[in-house]
Amino acid sequence: GLLSLLPRPARPYARLMRLDKPIGSWLLAWPSFWSIALAANHGTLPDMQLLALFGSGAVLLRGAGCTINDLWDRDLDSKVERTRQRPLAAKDISPLSAVAFLGAQLSLGLMILVQLNTYSQVLGACALPLVAAYPLMKRITNWPQAVLGFTINWGALLGWSAVHGSLDLNVTVPLYLSGVAWTLVYDTIYAHQDKVDDIKVGIKSTALYFGQNNKRWLSAFAILHGLGLASTGYFGGCSSIFYASSFAGTSALLWKIKTINLDNPKECMDAFTQNKWYGLLIFAGIVGDNYFQL
Numbered sequence: 427g428l429l430s431l432l433p434r435p436a437r438p439y440a441r442l443m444r445l446d447k448p449i450g451s452w453l454l455a456w457p458s459f460w461s462i463a464l465a466a467n468h469g470t471l472p473d474m475q476l477l478a479l480f481g482s483g484a485v486l487l488r489g490a491g492c493t494i495n496d497l498w499d500r501d502l503d504s505k506v507e508r509t510r511q512r513p514l515a516a517k518d519i520s521p522l523s524a525v526a527f528l529g530a531q532l533s534l535g536l537m538i539l540v541q542l543n544t545y546s547q548v549l550g551a552c553a554l555p556l557v558a559a560y561p562l563m564k565r566i567t568n569w570p571q572a573v574l575g576f577t578i579n580w581g582a583l584l585g586w587s588a589v590h591g592s593l594d595l596n597v598t599v600p601l602y603l604s605g606v607a608w609t610l611v612y613d614t615i616y617a618h619q620d621k622v623d624d625i626k627v628g629i630k631s632t633a634l635y636f637g638q639n640n641k642r643w644l645s646a647f648a649i650l651h652g653l654g655l656a657s658t659g660y661f662g663g664c665s666s667i668f669y670a671s672s673f674a675g676t677s678a679l680l681w682k683i684k685t686i687n688l689d690n691p692k693e694c695m696d697a698f699t700q701n702k703w704y705g706l707l708i709f710a711g712i713v714g715d716n717y718f719q720l
Contacts, residue, residue: 438513439527442496443489449699450492453612455484456705457605458581463712464597464662465589468719476588480581483538490531491557491577497524498561506623546587553580565628568635571613572606579605596661604654608701610647611679614640616698619691633688644683652676655708664715671711675704 429437429446444450458480463472496503496514503515513519519527539550556577563570582602587593610632617624617633618640624631636643655672658664682700687693 438518442493442513442519442524442527443485443531444492445485445489448485449702451481451485451488452702452705453609454488454578454581455481456702456709457579457601458484458585459705459709460605460712461582461585461598461601462589463709463716464601464658464664465586466716468663468716471717472713473589476585479538479541480585480588483535484581486531486535486538487557490528490535491560493524493528493531494558495561497521497528502627502629505627506620508620508623542584542588543591545591546584549587549593550580550584553577553584556580564630566630568630569632570630571610571617571632574613575606575609578609594661597658600654600657600661604651604658607647607651607654608679608704611644611651611683612698612701614644615686615688615694618688618694640688641683645680648676648679648683651679664712665719667715667718668711671707671714675707675711678704 427446429440432440440446459472459477462476462480466472496512499509500512500514500521503509503512509515514521514524539547542550556573560570560573560577563573567573579602582605583593583598586598614632614636617631620629621631621633623629624634632643633640652672652675655676656669659668659672682697686697
């Protein structure tokens with residue numbers, strides 16, 4: 427894979443920022459891509475330079491988030507089957523080296539942020555406390571997936587502001603909250619992989635908290651996600667292509683929730699990674715709708 431192309435000393439750092447598992451970067455990028463596309467003038471394509479900046483920023487911020495997470499969790503990770511080979515848990519990297527690497531990632535991320543307008547620079551900086559706090563949430567609340575949702579979907583606000591230098595709250599707030607609900611669906615499914623180990627080591631999650639009602643909760647959040655998209659489309663002046671892609675996507679989420687075996691880790695992981703295609707579906711719907719305006 428990609429890691430084999432890197433010099434051997436660099437490979438643990440690439441694994442630390444999950445370059446071998448790009449799904450997290452896609453999930454971080456899609457809300458900002460949706461927002462940038464919604465902010466484009468009617469009849470035009472989204473700003474490709476901004477998409478490239480936000481895509482690069484997603485890789486760096488996701489890498490920084492993973493580094494922070496693994497620094498907090500290095501002792502816990504060594505006790506969980508799926509995570510015990512992570513570089514810090516396996517002692518392939520020292521905590522001091524990881525902190526230095528975190529500083530490098532954040533510095534590169536800052537270089538991207540300062541290329542945006544002043545409003546967006548301030549808005550982007552406001553997300554950093556969420557990024558730092560999220561890894562702690564699994565120790566203190568049954569809703570760490572909600573905190574992740576508020577963190578990872580910040581781009582739904584930032585993308586619009588990067589285009590316009592301000593926020594249209596009627597469009598961006600429903601998009602942001604819709605993304606939070608989407609995250610609660612896919613990350614709860616993801617958390618089902620670890621629920622046996624999480625009980626042993628005292629980690630909290632919505633997967634455990636929802637108990638026997640998991641599918642009801644997940645279906646409710648999928649519906650809320652779809653309603654959020656519909657509200658975004660209404661206030662954003664969208665038309666049939668957007669609504670068709672949103673309806674198709676939400677229906678697919680609900681079908682996946684209905685059919686998945688939440689006690690099968692492989693099914694949960696497959697369902698989780700399929701969300702990169704879900705993000706693409708919604709993005710394509712926004713771009714097509716805005717460009718053709720049927």
